[in-house]
Amino acid sequence: MKEVLLAVLILLAIGLLLGLGLVVAAKVLHVKEDERIEEVTKRLPNYNCGSCGYAGCKSMAEAIVSGKEENLKKCKPGKEETNFKPIIEYLDNHPNEDGSKVKVHL
Numbered sequence: 816m817k818e819v820l821l822a823v824l825i826l827l828a829i830g831l832l833l834g835l836g837l838v839v840a841a842k843v844l845h846v847k848e849d850e851r852i853e854e855v856t857k858r859l860p861n862y863n864c865g866s867c868g869y870a871g872c873k874s875m876a877e878a879i880v881s882g883k884e885e886n887l888k889k890c891k892p893g894k895e896e897t898n899f900k901p902i903i904e905y906l907d908n909h910p911n912e913d914g915s916k917v918k919v920h921l
């Protein structure tokens with residue numbers, strides 16, 4: 816009986832140590848994401864169809880915010896009034912850290 820109890824305690828200790836390791840790793844390795852990516856993603860159609868050439872809407876949003884993609888009309892299902900204009904307006908009001916604007920066009 817003592818052996819079983821000892822084995823359970825050892826497993827609990829290992830689980831606790833691994834859990835603490837995960838918590839520390841999550842804190843140390845945390846990468847802060849640009850909040851504009853989430854906001855631009857919200858304004859895209861979110862069909863995740865890939866017809867823009869990106870893996871999905873979030874990938875397209877990352878490309879837009881990073882400046883790699885300027886042409887919003889690559890999003891084929893996107894609509895000017897409901898998607899593109901809100902993105903342009905949002906990005907106009909949320910420039911890069913150096914004050915420059917994210918370049919996008921229709």
Ligand code: SF4
Nearest residue numbers: 863864865867872890
């Ligand atoms: S084309 Fe538009 S809806 Fe489709 S994945 Fe790209 S951004 Fe999303």
